[in-house]
Amino acid sequence: MRACSGSAVSPASAFERAEAPNGRPVARVLLDSALPQLDHLFDYAVPDELAEVLRVGQRVRVPFRSKDRKNFGYIVEFAERSEFSGSLAPIADTVGTVPMLTPEIWRLARAVSDRAGGSAGDILRLAIPTRQVRVEKQHLAASAADAEAVRPAGAGPEGGGSAGEGSEGGGSAGEGSEGEGSAGDVSEGDATGLPGTGGLEAPAGTPEAAIAAELVTGARLAHLASHGPERLETGEWVGGWAAQLAKIALAVFELGRSAILVVPDYRDLDQLRDALAALGHEETIRVDSRQSNAERYAGFLRALDAEPRIILGNRSAVYAPAHRLGAIIVWDDGDPLLAEPLAPYVHARDAALVRASLRGEAPLVDEGDEGAPRPGLLFASHARSAEVQRLVEIGYVRSQLNPPRRTRVIHADSSMTPDAFAGRVPEYAARTIREGLRSGPVLVQVATPGYAPVAVCVECGDLARCAACAGPIGFRVVGRASCRWCGEYAADWRCPTCDGRRMEERGMGSARTVEQFERQFEGARVILSDGEHPRERIDARPALVVATRGAEPLAAGGYRAVVLLDAERLLGLESLRAGEDCLRWWENAAALAAPDGRCLMASGGGPVVQAFVLGQTEQWLRGELRDRQALRYPPAVRVASVSGGPAEVERALAQLDGLSGVDRLGPTPIPPGGPANTPRGLVRAIVRFDYARGDEVARRLRGALVADAAGSSARSRGRQPGRARPEALRLRFDDRGVFDG
DNA sequence: AGCACGCCGACT
């Protein structure tokens, strides 16, 4: 029935499922606008001629600012009466017939933006792609044909859906039994003989099925994935994590629920897509920043259908609409790619947490998503983030107990290899590399891309700095020195200390490492993979792969050895998260080794290296979190940065007076210039607050921002047009970089 | 962003 047989149940169209005015004369509309003052619902009259075609979630054009100026927006709800004292203007027009904003996504956008001090419209821009009329027509024609083919039996649009609803009733309360019951339905579903479901193995009884069964009852889990690649039935290799998450997502799907898989980058997407395809699931909806608009919109429309789907995408996939969402699965939430660079800068992890906490309470129409229980939440990774560790420690997320399989790690510290450098690597590491190369590929992870990260004066040895911006000079390419900040070539460089004219390379970038390896391991095939030229996959033949962190290719069968270089350099990065990031980079690299391969930590020492070598990363993380608790650093507390003109910032901070659990650092001047070319005279303060205070802090700072924006039109008059006021108040919540200087 | 409204100074 419902699950895999989704398309056998004539699915009511999104239009039919959405709430109609039903005689109510008022429509509440969220306008498309970036202005914070307009981030609330505006009431409009439902005109008689549109009463039949208006639906909740629909895109509309409404008069705004004057009778004949029109603005786009979404209908969020209908109401009997309006609180607005003036007379209501009527909705002018509809945009298509598809209700694009589901009630769930509206509540999600509102909750997420409230938490981050931003506008709901900014979230909706991530959630809803731009409409493509051609794509929409195609989709509507196709689903009309589908419905036509199935409906004649006389089954109402609710037939299949409500059957599912019945067994779901106690879902959020029950534990395992609910999962078994539903899993039993699946084999019946297979009997419908639908295309695409034939080859699926019902994974009942597997650990993945057990996790899925928990997820659909609303469980929140943290899971450490085992190291090692896995060969798919198609012959392709993917990370074992991808094979496992694909099975979990598929098991959720077979319980009649949608699953959303959120991953950092497109290489992760490809692996999961392949793993799902190998399990027989080809209908995955992809949400990907590299897609064309038409592709994105087509996928979006499919996600709106009244059928469970597996949705696979990068950070904005967390906002995808989904029918009866059963699980949100986030892979490697510590990866900075999951941090949204657009306002209001909400991390996909936080959006997932909010989405998984929303329980449907709104009145339902038909078998709408509101009726479904809360989705489950799964954070999976090879290395836990401090944020998820915190969630585990406060008991909000449950840690999976089964210990992951881990590549054997060897530490070749300086005591083992007393300065025996024969080239780029110590002799012990060189031996490991040579041994590995006899039977397969070897991975060497290095800290820095390019040729050499640093240039120094040949005469006095001082660091070379850019004449234009004072940034550090390095060699991205052999012989070509350029500024690492602004990219300016250092052609006529002069040492400010000794007036020397020549500089030389210091340190080892990936390109220089390749150069050295070609000498040190003569005859070996040396392959470079870095951010600029990433290699996604390599074959099983012997090769020495030099990769920067995060750009390691997947090797068929896994690497014979994984060698981690430059630990001191990575740990020396001036970041609050340096230790946590290192553990993630190292664990992810070690996971690429073959089951009988080795991981060699070639240098370094100290607690982080020790934790990695001994496999005691959770203990280290616990200690780290305790330290941050004591220092009031995130994620033990939340932070918000408040920047702008000194007066504006002071006004905003004054709103927080008298709130307990809140303290502030600064304001301090923001240095003008820099990478973002900050204008002179701006200041920034950092507000730290307990999680319990988050709603209140966001509400008050947001209030200050709205007031500032409202008064801004007056103050900005007479200024050069087009440019935003530089001293305007800016808010940024939970910025991971605030303490990194 | 653009428009209306109101407060205040200057002028027939």
Next chain:
DNA sequence: GTCGGCGTGCTC
């Protein structure tokens, strides 16, 4: 008493 400039605030 009234016209109009400009600063302020609202937009259903």
